[in-house]
Amino acid sequence: MTAATLITGVLAADEAGVTPATIRKWVQLGRLAPAGKQGRAQLFRLEDVFAAERAVRRKPHSAG
Template sequence: MTSHRHPYDTLGGATLVTSALAAQEAGVVPATIRKWVQLGHLRPSGQQGRSHLYRLEDVFAAERATRRAPRRRTSATAGPASRPTSAPLG
């Protein structure tokens, strides 16, 4: 007999959620959760089948850390370069 786990499962008092629920709680898309893991801002705290489980506390901490971090401007995001305008000919 297998028991079905509630999506807001607990382990040692910590609330564990799937990446989809973690994204919903943080107000981001699931790809953002995967990106936070890739960048080292978030680590899975468990596993349910093939799905990783995350502590809500860790998800919210990663969300705060990434919202606080200043964004680096690159040439792709900086927009058009400012060029000196020439005086009209005439």
């Protein structure tokens, strides 16, 4: 079993096609949990980022 590679929020955002602010918002809303820290920077597993992105895209938008 290999350890998952951890990436910064900026790189996670780039990979998911969203802004770093979106990654921070997902964390704030509990949709994405950091897997570690490097100094003050939160680190994420790429598979967790993609799972959060898929969950957001599946969620129907409310009219309004």
